Amino acid sequence: MKLTLKVWRQKSANDKGRLETYQLDNVSEHMSFLEMMDVLNEQLISEGQEPVAFDHDCREGICGMCSMHINGEPHGPDRGVTTCQLHMRKFKDGDTIYVEPFRAKGFPIIKDLVVDRSAFDRIQHAGGFVSVNTSGNTQDANAIPIPKDDADKAFDAATCIGCGACVAACKNASAMLFVSAKVSQFALLPQGKVEAKQRVLNMVEQMDKEGFGNCTNTGACEVECPKGISLENIARMNREFLKAACSAE
Amino acid sequence: MSVLDSKIPEGPIAQKWTNHKNKINVVNPANKRLIDVIVVGTGLAGGSAAASLAELGYNVKALCFQDSPRRAHSIAAQGGINAAKNYQNDGDSTYRLFYDTVKGGDYRAREANVYRLAEVSANIIDQCVAQGVPFARDYGGLLDNRSFGGVLVSRTFYAKGQTGQQLLLGAYSAMNRQIGKGKIQMLNRHEMLDLVIVDGKARGIIARNLVTGELERHSAHAVVIASGGYGNVFFLSTNAMGSNVTAAWRIHRRGAYFANPCYTQIHPTCIPRSGDYQSKLTLMSESLRNDGRIWVPKKMEDVEAIRNKTKKPVDIPEEDRDYYLERRYPSFGNLVPRDVASRAAKERCDAGFGVNETGEAVYLDFSSAIMRYGHEKANILGEHDASIERVRALGEAVIEAKYGNLFQMYEKITDDNPYKTPMKIYPAVHYTMGGIWVDYNLMTTIEGCYAAGEANFSDHGANRLGASALMQGLADGYFVLPYTIGDYLAHDIRTGKISTDLPEFEAAEKEVRDRLEHFLNNKGTKSVDHFHKRLGKVMWDKVGMARNEQGLKEAIEEIRQIREEFYKDVFVPGTMNEFNPELEKATRVEDFLELGELFAIDALHRTESCGGHFREESQTEDGEALRDDKHFAYVAAWKWTGEPGKQELHKEELTFNDIELKQRSYK
Ligand SMILES: Cc1cc2nc3c(=O)[nH]c(=O)nc-3n(C[C@H](O)[C@H](O)[C@H](O)COP(=O)(O)OP(=O)(O)OC[C@H]3O[C@@H](n4cnc5c(N)ncnc54)[C@H](O)[C@@H]3O)c2cc1C
Numbered sequence: 001m002k003l004t005l006k007v008w009r010q011k012s013a014n015d016k017g018r019l020e021t022y023q024l025d026n027v028s029e030h031m032s033f034l035e036m037m038d039v040l041n042e043q044l045i046s047e048g049q050e051p052v053a054f055d056h057d058c059r060e061g062i063c064g065m066c067s068m069h070i071n072g073e074p075h076g077p078d079r080g081v082t083t084c085q086l087h088m089r090k091f092k093d094g095d096t097i098y099v100e101p102f103r104a105k106g107f108p109i110i111k112d113l114v115v116d117r118s119a120f121d122r123i124q125h126a127g128g129f130v131s132v133n134t135s136g137n138t139q140d141a142n143a144i145p146i147p148k149d150d151a152d153k154a155f156d157a158a159t160c161i162g163c164g165a166c167v168a169a170c171k172n173a174s175a176m177l178f179v180s181a182k183v184s185q186f187a188l189l190p191q192g193k194v195e196a197k198q199r200v201l202n203m204v205e206q207m208d209k210e211g212f213g214n215c216t217n218t219g220a221c222e223v224e225c226p227k228g229i230s231l232e233n234i235a236r237m238n239r240e241f242l243k244a245a246c247s248a249e
Numbered sequence: 250m251s252v253l254d255s256k257i258p259e260g261p262i263a264q265k266w267t268n269h270k271n272k273i274n275v276v277n278p279a280n281k282r283l284i285d286v287i288v289v290g291t292g293l294a295g296g297s298a299a300a301s302l303a304e305l306g307y308n309v310k311a312l313c314f315q316d317s318p319r320r321a322h323s324i325a326a327q328g329g330i331n332a333a334k335n336y337q338n339d340g341d342s343t344y345r346l347f348y349d350t351v352k353g354g355d356y357r358a359r360e361a362n363v364y365r366l367a368e369v370s371a372n373i374i375d376q377c378v379a380q381g382v383p384f385a386r387d388y389g390g391l392l393d394n395r396s397f398g399g400v401l402v403s404r405t406f407y408a409k410g411q412t413g414q415q416l417l418l419g420a421y422s423a424m425n426r427q428i429g430k431g432k433i434q435m436l437n438r439h440e441m442l443d444l445v446i447v448d449g450k451a452r453g454i455i456a457r458n459l460v461t462g463e464l465e466r467h468s469a470h471a472v473v474i475a476s477g478g479y480g481n482v483f484f485l486s487t488n489a490m491g492s493n494v495t496a497a498w499r500i501h502r503r504g505a506y507f508a509n510p511c512y513t514q515i516h517p518t519c520i521p522r523s524g525d526y527q528s529k530l531t532l533m534s535e536s537l538r539n540d541g542r543i544w545v546p547k548k549m550e551d552v553e554a555i556r557n558k559t560k561k562p563v564d565i566p567e568e569d570r571d572y573y574l575e576r577r578y579p580s581f582g583n584l585v586p587r588d589v590a591s592r593a594a595k596e597r598c599d600a601g602f603g604v605n606e607t608g609e610a611v612y613l614d615f616s617s618a619i620m621r622y623g624h625e626k627a628n629i630l631g632e633h634d635a636s637i638e639r640v641r642a643l644g645e646a647v648i649e650a651k652y653g654n655l656f657q658m659y660e661k662i663t664d665d666n667p668y669k670t671p672m673k674i675y676p677a678v679h680y681t682m683g684g685i686w687v688d689y690n691l692m693t694t695i696e697g698c699y700a701a702g703e704a705n706f707s708d709h710g711a712n713r714l715g716a717s718a719l720m721q722g723l724a725d726g727y728f729v730l731p732y733t734i735g736d737y738l739a740h741d742i743r744t745g746k747i748s749t750d751l752p753e754f755e756a757a758e759k760e761v762r763d764r765l766e767h768f769l770n771n772k773g774t775k776s777v778d779h780f781h782k783r784l785g786k787v788m789w790d791k792v793g794m795a796r797n798e799q800g801l802k803e804a805i806e807e808i809r810q811i812r813e814e815f816y817k818d819v820f821v822p823g824t825m826n827e828f829n830p831e832l833e834k835a836t837r838v839e840d841f842l843e844l845g846e847l848f849a850i851d852a853l854h855r856t857e858s859c860g861g862h863f864r865e866e867s868q869t870e871d872g873e874a875l876r877d878d879k880h881f882a883y884v885a886a887w888k889w890t891g892e893p894g895k896q897e898l899h900k901e902e903l904t905f906n907d908i909e910l911k912q913r914s915y916k
Pocket residue numbers: 289290291292293294295296312313314315318321322323324325326327328329330412413439440441442475476477478487488489492493495496532534679680701702703704715716717718719720722
């Protein structure tokens with residue numbers, strides 16, 4: 001395939017940034033999107049130019065590191081995949097592809113397509129844990145049976161990879177889907193229930209501090225989420241929050 | 250005293266760890282506040298260590314090169330984690346897990362370490378459940394198990410195909426609690442580039458802030474290296490793109506012995522490569538071998554028909570399929586250990602039976618399992634005369650619940666639907682059993698410098714059993730290091746803060762700066778990847794699944810050659826003081842180029858076959874690995890002497906008191 005790429009280039013956080021145009025002639029449909037970017041970078045390096053900086057690591061859709069806004073959608077046109085799992089067979093010969101970083105106030109740009117998502121970590125520091133020491137003196141793992149259905153739901157929520165596509169997809173740059181996934185995981189498990197109230201209050205407070213917007217139920221986050229994290233989690237978090245806020249009064 | 254004192258405690262094997270814990274020094278809580286520990290790497294090993302040490306009261310600084318600890322390579326582990334819980338009541342015990350691991354490692358691991366690992370394994374599961382790790386459960390609400398290769402019991406705990414993710418997020422959450430309290434200072438996007446030794450003790454590191462490019466000095470009373478494995482020396486592997494040997498290699502160059510570098514695990518079930526542009530290989534979890542059957546056609550004409558697409562795998566009748574693992578190893582069948590399964594696939598493909606265009610693929614077929622589960626389910630539902638289609642649909646649903654994300658991953662990459670047609674798989678580099686030599690306390694040959702997780706060599710001998718790496722990483726971090734490090738630090742309570750103005754820090758920083766500047770000023774013509782790919786090809790062709798003397802000698806020469814060219818002709822764009830991924834790659838590949846040579850030297854010296862190390866010169870009549878216990882029952886620990894390829898061999902003899910040394914058999 002022959003492709004035209006319009007790629008966001010920005011030297012550093014303070015640079016203004018602009019779209020640059022590149023041509024690629026020899027793209028195989030079996031390549032992953034990031035392998036296509038590798039080919040572009042090889043080409044740039046061979047011309048003595050600076051390659052495009054982008055985040056990636058596992059390249060199998062689990063680490064949450066990759067984060068490209070492709071043709072206006074976080075992680076591109078395919079559903080249920082991360083950028084690294086997107087394959088070129090989803091594009092056609094002669095296509096023009098726009099590649100930009102995830103954009104949100106809470107995710108400042110570091111360079112080119114690389115953004116700073118440390119706000120997500122800080123929200124987790126505020127309450128994304130169960131307060132148990134790693135002493136090895138905990139009770140036996142089977143001491144509290146957990147209904148399979150709850151365990152499965154908690155697991156589904158826990159599969160969030162923290163990529164930030166939900167934020168990038170949202171017109172309000174809201175982080176509700178991400179935060180609610182963690183809150184839900186713990187709210188569904190007996191181990192997490194003890195601190196549930198404080199957890200949701202603290203995490204939501206930190207989320208607001210980081211400058212993420214409000215949720216107005218557009219559902220764009222769920223559509224773009226590569227892991228199918230469901231909007232039900234947001235509803236559950238709202239309930240948890242209300243419960244906690246009322247009893248805190 | 251010999252430097253290679255493994256410090257194995259006295260007493261019967263089942264009491265060693267308890268006795269040791271009772272005897273070692275402890276630091277009182279008030280004094281822990283005066284002590285700093287650096288943890289390099291926040292995967293399962295580093296993350297769990299950082300959290301536990303901070304809980305105990307030490308001041309911890311932790312580093313990772315990703316933008317968050319949650320993204321460490323451990324996140325990608327799929328299949329599960331072992332623990333001797335015996336919840337299935339199938340006769341599992343600490344001893345059996347210990348035995349399976351030593352045997353699985355082809356009798357090249359240290360007994361005492363493995364026993365301890367088996368002993369603390371049950372605690373890991375308790376701990377993780379308490380943290381809110383959502384393991385798979387059965388309908389009674391209790392934890393579910395599956396089987397992994399090389400064992401005859403069901404002791405693997407799992408969370409669908411995302412066990413590593415859930416365990417890492419557990420360790421990450423434990424870290425987050427301590428970060429929130431200020432007990433861990435987390436340095437994301439930081440890469441350790443050197444170790445600083447003061448008066449013979451590890452006292453700090455030089456790290457580069459990968460966002461600003463600045464070099465930083467960090468001091469501490471002890472340094473823990475938990476930087477993962479070095480499989481990416483092969484360029485193509487199932488490891489994450491950033492996984493590298495730099496932290497381990499740099500401490501090696503400062504005096505830490507590197508043990509058994511040639512012990513590499515080639516995992517039998519990975520998606521085959523498809524082209525030169527390929528950047529990594531993707532694992533299909535070993536758990537799939539619980540339900541998938543591996544085969545190639547019996548007849549060459551069928552192989553050809555499949556390759557030129559006149560036949561599909563489903564067109565090959567049962568009697569014309571060679572389920573070669575079931576044929577060769579009737580008692581373990583598809584669940585033989587990884588090294589055995591990989592070599593068997595290679596054997597069939599070398600004989601010409603590979604089922605894709607490159608001739609390097611075999612089938613992993615779920616159709617029998619789908620029908621079997623479908624019938625079971627239909628019976629449960631009372632649908633005793635369900636149609637074949639209905640049974641298949643029910644069976645597919647069961648398979649989806651077990652392996653859904655793996656099947657999806659496979660389909661995204663290959664564009665084939667594995668519910669309808671068998672997966673194509675081939676072995677790929679996956680894990681490195683070799684690593685930094687450590688004693689029983691996990692201390693390296695540098696005082697105050699520890700190594701944990703895949704970065705050390707300790708528990709898996711010459712071959713690791715499935716689901717044992719996660720167990721080892723968490724055992725090291727949650728349950729071993731927090732005790733053993735205290736023994737050492739008890740002597741440091743009066744030392745006070747280590748100054749980063751010491752001349753040793755100055756000198757180490759200068760060395761790092763010079764290295765980086767050399768690359769930036771080199772103005773060569775070829776990219777870092779160009780050299781990495783060439784190194785990888787030599788490693789795969791000559792130091793891969795089967796090795797021989799001539800190939801290894803050639804490899805050593807070729808690697809030297811590539812290294813020389815690399816220094817002359819590599820081009821690293823950009824500058825030092827900015828976010829510069831090419832510069833990060835350059836230092837990593839530089840270290841791989843040195844490691845690769847030692848790797849081949851180690852493989853050359855070990856003329857026996859054992860576990861993942863297969864020397865063609867040393868095999869039984871039916872092609873199985875042939876060990877030579879008389880000459881090689883030792884750990885090969887290599888000491889840096891100042892120049893790559895000139896390392897000096899030291900041996901730690903392995904003694905087996907609790908397990909009889911036997912030729913491994915899975916027949
Ligand atoms: C695809 C795949 C599936 C697997 N599945 C299983 C499984 O089912 N069961 C099982 O038991 N094992 C499995 N394994 C093996 C297992 O995942 C790993 O061995 C284990 O997770 C390694 O953990 P670790 O903590 O030692 O290192 P890693 O998780 O690799 O972490 C390394 C850490 O070190 C940091 N780091 C590295 N170098 C530096 C540096 N110079 N400076 C600063 N930081 C640095 C990284 O940022 C990272 O935080 C699998 C492996 C792969 C590749």
